[in-house]
Amino acid sequence: MNRHCRHLLHFVSAASLALIAFGSPLANAQDTSITVSSTTSTDQSGLFGYLLPQFLKATGIQVKVVALGTGQALDVGRRGDADVVFVHDQPAEEKFVAEGAGVERVAVMYNDFVLIGPANDPAKALGKDIVAGLKAVYNAKAPFVSRGDKSGTHAAELRYWKQAGLDPATEKQSWYRDTGSGMGPALNTAAAMNAYILADRGTWLSFKNRQSLKIVVEGDAKLFNQYGVILVNPKKHAHVKAVAGQKFIDWLVSAEGQGVIASYKIGGEQLFFPNATKK
Amino acid sequence: MSLIGESAAAALQLLLAGDSTLGEITRLSIAVSATATLVAAVIGFPLGAWVALTRSRLRSPFVVCLNAALGLPPVVIGLAVYLLLSRSGPLGALGWLFTPLGMIFAQTILITPIIAALTRQTVEDAHVDLRDWFTSLGMSTWSRMQTLLVEVRFSLVVVLLAAFGRAIAEVGAVMIVGGNIAGSTRVMTTTIALETSKGDLPLALALGVLLVSLVLTVNACAYVLKTKLEARHD
Amino acid sequence: MTELIAPIVSLRRVSFRVSGKTLLEDVSLDVQAGERVVILGANGAGKSTLLKLCAGILEPSAGEISSAPLREQAFIFQRPAILRRSVLDNVRYVLRNRSISEPECSARARLALEVTELTSFAQQPAKTLSGGEQQRLALARAWACQPRLLLADEPTASLSPAAAREVERIIQAVHATGATLIFTTHNLAQAKRLAQRIVFLDGGRIVEDRPASEFFSAPQSGAARHYLEGETL
Numbered sequence: 001m002n003r004h005c006r007h008l009l010h011f012v013s014a015a016s017l018a019l020i021a022f023g024s025p026l027a028n029a030q031d032t033s034i035t036v037s038s039t040t041s042t043d044q045s046g047l048f049g050y051l052l053p054q055f056l057k058a059t060g061i062q063v064k065v066v067a068l069g070t071g072q073a074l075d076v077g078r079r080g081d082a083d084v085v086f087v088h089d090q091p092a093e094e095k096f097v098a099e100g101a102g103v104e105r106v107a108v109m110y111n112d113f114v115l116i117g118p119a120n121d122p123a124k125a126l127g128k129d130i131v132a133g134l135k136a137v138y139n140a141k142a143p144f145v146s147r148g149d150k151s152g153t154h155a156a157e158l159r160y161w162k163q164a165g166l167d168p169a170t171e172k173q174s175w176y177r178d179t180g181s182g183m184g185p186a187l188n189t190a191a192a193m194n195a196y197i198l199a200d201r202g203t204w205l206s207f208k209n210r211q212s213l214k215i216v217v218e219g220d221a222k223l224f225n226q227y228g229v230i231l232v233n234p235k236k237h238a239h240v241k242a243v244a245g246q247k248f249i250d251w252l253v254s255a256e257g258q259g260v261i262a263s264y265k266i267g268g269e270q271l272f273f274p275n276a277t278k279k
Numbered sequence: 280m281s282l283i284g285e286s287a288a289a290a291l292q293l294l295l296a297g298d299s300t301l302g303e304i305t306r307l308s309i310a311v312s313a314t315a316t317l318v319a320a321v322i323g324f325p326l327g328a329w330v331a332l333t334r335s336r337l338r339s340p341f342v343v344c345l346n347a348a349l350g351l352p353p354v355v356i357g358l359a360v361y362l363l364l365s366r367s368g369p370l371g372a373l374g375w376l377f378t379p380l381g382m383i384f385a386q387t388i389l390i391t392p393i394i395a396a397l398t399r400q401t402v403e404d405a406h407v408d409l410r411d412w413f414t415s416l417g418m419s420t421w422s423r424m425q426t427l428l429v430e431v432r433f434s435l436v437v438v439l440l441a442a443f444g445r446a447i448a449e450v451g452a453v454m455i456v457g458g459n460i461a462g463s464t465r466v467m468t469t470t471i472a473l474e475t476s477k478g479d480l481p482l483a484l485a486l487g488v489l490l491v492s493l494v495l496t497v498n499a500c501a502y503v504l505k506t507k508l509e510a511r512h513d
Numbered sequence: 514m515t516e517l518i519a520p521i522v523s524l525r526r527v528s529f530r531v532s533g534k535t536l537l538e539d540v541s542l543d544v545q546a547g548e549r550v551v552i553l554g555a556n557g558a559g560k561s562t563l564l565k566l567c568a569g570i571l572e573p574s575a576g577e578i579s580s581a582p583l584r585e586q587a588f589i590f591q592r593p594a595i596l597r598r599s600v601l602d603n604v605r606y607v608l609r610n611r612s613i614s615e616p617e618c619s620a621r622a623r624l625a626l627e628v629t630e631l632t633s634f635a636q637q638p639a640k641t642l643s644g645g646e647q648q649r650l651a652l653a654r655a656w657a658c659q660p661r662l663l664l665a666d667e668p669t670a671s672l673s674p675a676a677a678r679e680v681e682r683i684i685q686a687v688h689a690t691g692a693t694l695i696f697t698t699h700n701l702a703q704a705k706r707l708a709q710r711i712v713f714l715d716g717g718r719i720v721e722d723r724p725a726s727e728f729f730s731a732p733q734s735g736a737a738r739h740y741l742e743g744e745t746l
Contacts, residue, residue, distance in 0.1 A: 064460045509567075
């Protein structure tokens with residue numbers, strides 16, 4: 001055989017062996033798995049890392065979570081690229097079902113938002129009232145970081161400003177920083193700028209780069225953040241794994257699933273409060 | 280300064296502990312980028328050689344397109360591939376979105392222009408001294424392509440490794456197309472992005488060090504290989 | 514009666530222009546099979562261009578050329594084109610290019626190396642050979658193809674006298690197989706040794722085209738006389 005042919009053959013064999021050795025992660029066990037699109041804040045709270053192995057043990061179904069902003073997560077569901085969506089923006093979720101993109105919205109759990117701010121609290125926002133806290137930030141023109149990414153957290157933030165009768169985003173106030181980013185990066189930015197920011201408690205508890213930030217407002221009922229789970233409509237996208245997806249939803253609202261949710265803690269603190277309606 | 284110190288310590292710990300998730304992530308990174316490199320080479324080597332040798336009128340527009348494609352941002356490629364592979368998109372039936380196959384597809388698109396452009400340059404340079412002789416032998420463009428690709432084989436190894444380095448270091452395309460799913464499409468670059476966004480900077484930096492070391496080692500091997508093999512011949 | 518065999522190379526009123534410069538003007542030439550023709554001239558006279566036109570490597574700007582098909586030719590360049598492979602593989606390359614398969618391919622290649630005394634270098638990387646050895650390799654490739662027409666462009670210009678004589682020997686061996694020989698050179702002694710016929714170029718035109726002995730003993734044109742004096746000084 002020609003010397004070059006031999007070299008090429010050696011190379012191809014080596015490459016194949018390498019791919020077999022390294023490539024096993026490429027062969028995904030596709031049999032029983034579903035794709036769930038959810039939000040970055042939910043994912044980064046660590047809930048899925050805790051919850052999904054238990055679901056796998058109970059049902060043998062592997063759940064692959066694509067973590068995005070709420071808007072994008074619902075969009076992925078609309079396009080049929082996920083089997084189930086699991087987000088926390090009730091109006092958007094109801095619209096999703098009304099459009100026919102999802103089958104039914106099922107309430108699962110809630111967590112809460114907290115207003116984070118610098119330790120020395122220059123705006124004097126400290127308290128139990130979110131609307132009052134935001135008014136204080138506005139009046140003091142203190143730096144404030146917004147996620148600006150159509151996420152559930154961003155939608156909540158805009159709601160609270162509206163309730164305070166203020167609109168720093170449209171007014172383009174210079175102290176109001178729209179970063180267009182996920183919860184983690186936005187917190188990083190707030191830490192670096194020593195700014196105020198609305199965050200979900202889960203991400204805050206797991207966030208390691210706090211620098212001089214602390215919780216300034218918490219416990220206001222308005223800050224509760226309701227989660228809903230929806231099966232993507234198999235009538236619109238025939239390939240959706242409706243049976244396995246429904247199993248996931250049923251498990252989440254079952255006594256067992258709700259119990260697992262309640263038992264998830266960070267630093268001894270419970271993050272999510274199950275509230276599925278008993279049928 | 281303490282951040283850098285912390286990160287260095289964390290990096291060392293990670294590497295020595297041989298953490299299994301880290302191993303999985305690294306293996307997937309290598310598998311995805313290596314496969315993409317091989318597929319891109321199968322397309323890019325002959326493509327680059329053809330552009331170098333052809334005298335067709337298509338040559339100049341092709342060269343312009345190739346060079347422009349070098350500058351395509353990975354995140355734009357990621358978006359385009361995402362729309363292609365979405366179930367609502369033209370290639371949705373493949374089911375490649377949010378899987379390693381989709382990531383390989385996206386990275387192949389990313390690095391084929393690199394391989395083609397570098398191959399074109401290398402083959403063109405080698406052709407200069409051999410052109411008249413080829414003409415005197417009455418060789419077709421296709422034969423010249425084959426001969427020249429074999430002739431510049433050592434440089435092609437370096438081209439392959441440059442492309443691999445580019446693929447394994449990018450984050451835009453694999454993030455969008457893969458979805459950064461824990462346990463199935465999470466690679467080194469997307470994990471670095473994730474850990475940074477979570478504020479876990481020491482871990483992110485540790486992974487960054489690992490990635491850079493990997494790319495450095497690969498390139499060092501390429502360099503040694505090329506110089507040793509060339510020395511035998513020149 | 515003269516035999517009516519077509520010349521192996523025939524140029525009719527050929528001109529060659531490139532980038533507005535005229536390198537050759539109104540050149541006509543017939544070369545019969547088996548001749549040994551040497552093209553002489555000062556630098557820039559158009560020798561290489563004329564040679565390449567004879568081979569059919571260049572297309573004329575005007576006029577007609579008929580030449581032996583490329584498959585029956587071999588061209589030797591002043592700096593030999595060497596591939597990054599072994600000496601033997603370099604020879605086998607041109608044979609495989611002519612669709613000659615094993616085992617004949619290797620057999621002819623080895624024979625060509627014997628003729629050019631390169632057998633001991635067979636497995637060595639061809640690029641490690643000296644200039645003279647590489648030119649012999651180029652000739653080995655030519656030999657292996659059994660050409661009817663051998664063209665060489667200053668084949669010994671960059672070689673030592675000993676290496677040059679080796680190359681000349683092989684060229685003569687190729688000619689002895691019945692091939693026609695056309696080459697260019699600056700080396701008058703070499704031209705005197707090898708040529709039967711001289712074609713002398715000046716400023717892109719053929720100024721003299723005569724049997725070698727006549728040319729060297731009694732050049733007719735001023736340009737040729739000038740050239741010969743210059744070269745012998």
